[in-house]
Amino acid sequence: MAKNEKLVSSITSMDTDFAQWYTDICKKAELIEYTSVKGCMVIRPYGYAIWENIQHILDTMFKETGHENVCLPMFIPESLLNKEKDHVEGFAPEVAWVTYGGKEKLEERLCVRPTSETLFCEHYANIIHSYRDLPKLYNQWVSVVRWEKTTRPFLRSREFLWQEGHTIHATAEEAIIETEQMLNIYADFCEKALAMPVIKGKKTESDKFAGAVSTYAIEALMHDGKALQAGTSHYFGDGFAKAFDITYTDKNNTIQIPHQTSWGVTTRLIGAIIMTHGDDNGLVLPPAVAPIQVVIVPVAQHKEGVLEKANEIYNTLKAAGIRVKLDDSDNSPGWKYSEYEMRGVPVRLEIGPRDIEENHCVAVSRHNREKVFLSLDNLAESVKERLQAVHDGMYAKALANREEKTYSCTSMEEIKEMLATKGDGFVKAMWCGDEECEDKVKAETGVGSRCIPLEHEDISDKCVCCGKPAKHMVVWGKAY
């Protein structure tokens, strides 16, 4: 392994400086490049291809559950943004404004959408009249702008790509079911496509979305023990509908107010992948979203028959629907091994004269570097099995990391001690429901409330802070 350290010396090791390690990977795996505008990055082809794969899988899940894609404007007139009081207050500090059109000052300034609830509401008010018009299950894939003070690639940028689902329903029950359904879709996606375990939970009052009745989120734990909110799903009740005057006539010819939801995930998921699975050799990509699932590295490719065989393998795998790349550049095999490990390619196949003689190739799994020989007969099948094994291995590893860094605590002292001795992580502790206690826990221990998990656990019957009867089990953590 000593030699190995030298190979990857260009990436700062995770233990030395996790933040620098993260930045190194973003740059060296060619996911992003900075631009002259703070917080606005170029997502390079390799990074964007990951996003395209995320989009494709999620979009399919959305469509399977009856959602339709739309596209709304990127500008919101100030008066429209101002219609829902909590919503404006939540977003006003971080919106960017357009005040000029060419040389003329605008009568009313336009905000660059930080999120599109208000636009959807304006639209719904126009198109919804009857119970027959409901529900509307809309989603859009767009970018939004939030003028953040501190920015980091993927985790917090001023412009970011996301999808925002906005649905409107006849009844509260239906909207609540939608909110839960989308939370479940996100959690399934994270676990099955990104190999990333998440905790589904409800946000506390102080932490919920501006204008929502309740906010649900999936929370993931990164390799360094910090929490990352990976997706949110909000139930709005009829608050927005009232503010925007959206009504419909029901079967009995009486005017009713509909109920709404919104839900979203962003390019932050790419940051989550990096920080959940990455290691000191670079990126480790889950097979489902990896732009290249298998890279073929020919060894002694100048020798007769090697490139021919490599091409044959390439064609076989490609025909089987695997995203495969053959690197026949004249870099040395060793160089290629390191390069594709840094880029996180899940499986590498090595094929050289000795392999050809024995009718097999070498398969190396990125996440654990395990090497096996695979027969060239039925190769597509066995490669698919390897990809599945990589996914399973990555999930197990990420889950083990989370378990190891999850602590159940019954007192403030215990929280402090666990964090001090075992490092950052998820802290499970009971809470009375009082905001004062929530703030106090954060102020004294450094960990804030992440969510109230849907799967309840009884750690004790008393609030970890005040000792009064507990209402909820809360997962606490330091957040990105």
Add this chain to the structure above:
RNA sequence: CGAGGUGUGGCUCAGUUUGGUAGAGCGCCACGUUCGGGACGUGGAGGCCGCAGGUUCGAAUCCUGUCACCUCGACCA
């Protein structure tokens, strides 16, 4: 946004204290030899020192401002 740190070819950095007109290694390009964990030889290209002002006969070096990145806080997908 508050406190601290760093900006020098694509990358990692030396040079800044004490001003005198820019270096190394890696990478890149060409050719040849190589090829089972980042190969080697020979030749070559590439930087007005983050940017803008100022001081000075003269600024990578001193001063002011600004931008970007990193760390720790506060805010957030």
